[in-house]
Amino acid sequence: MPTGAKLIAAICLAVLAFVLSQMIIPLLPETIQLGYFVPVNMAIGALTGWGVMGPRAGGGIKMGISNGLTGAIVLVLWGVFTQAVLEMLKHSLRKKYDGLGEAFIAVIEFGSEYILIMATVPIALTIVVGGAISGIITNRAKKNWP
Template identity: 50%
Template sequence: MPTGARLMAAISLAVLAFILSGMVVPLMPESTDFGYFLPLNIVLGLLVGWSVMGRRAGRGITAAVNNGLAGVVVLILWAIFLQAANEMVRRALRHRYDDPFEAIVAIFQIGAEFGLMIATVPMAVALVVGAVISGLLTEFAYNRWS
């Protein structure tokens, strides 16, 4: 059911996904083709905010901060997984894998590489600050419009 908290969570995580995506671009090699990187991450932020954070609103300030942190962790995990799967498909189309199992394992190897590339202090600070703000905005929306 649509609520103000779900809408606020979706919008706040979409904005955070936009900001974080902008921070990731300089961390990748110059030859990286980003394609649908930004729109995919924004849509992912909308979906995670709506489904994960929005339904858990209304439990207090401490729970709101935890809700924001959980939402951002889910967002990062899904984003890395989808981008790694996309990279695996790109490599598979160039016949880099001998069998399907090798390609599936490569998703997690590529995801680990991407995770290490973006594991920087500015990213960590942006994640934590964005998570806290998103959680508090979602809680405010729940208290205001529910």
């Protein structure tokens, strides 16, 4: 059922996904075609906010921060997985894999590469601070619009 907390959580994580995507783009190799990189990440953020953070909203400030950090980490993990699968699909359409096993291994390789690219202090701080702020705002929404 739609609630104000779910809507606010979806908006907060979509904004966080946009900010993170803009920070990550300059770090990616030039060979990667971005395509719908930012909109896909924002959609993942909105779905994560709606499905993970929104239902768990409530409690005190500690619960809000914990909820926000959980949502931000889930956003990053789903984002990395989705982008790795999309990159594997691009390669598979060019017939670069002989079988399903190679494609699965490629997803793990792409995901690992993306995590290493993202492993910078500014991105980590953005994830932590953005997640905490998103959780606090979502808790506030739950309190104001039950």
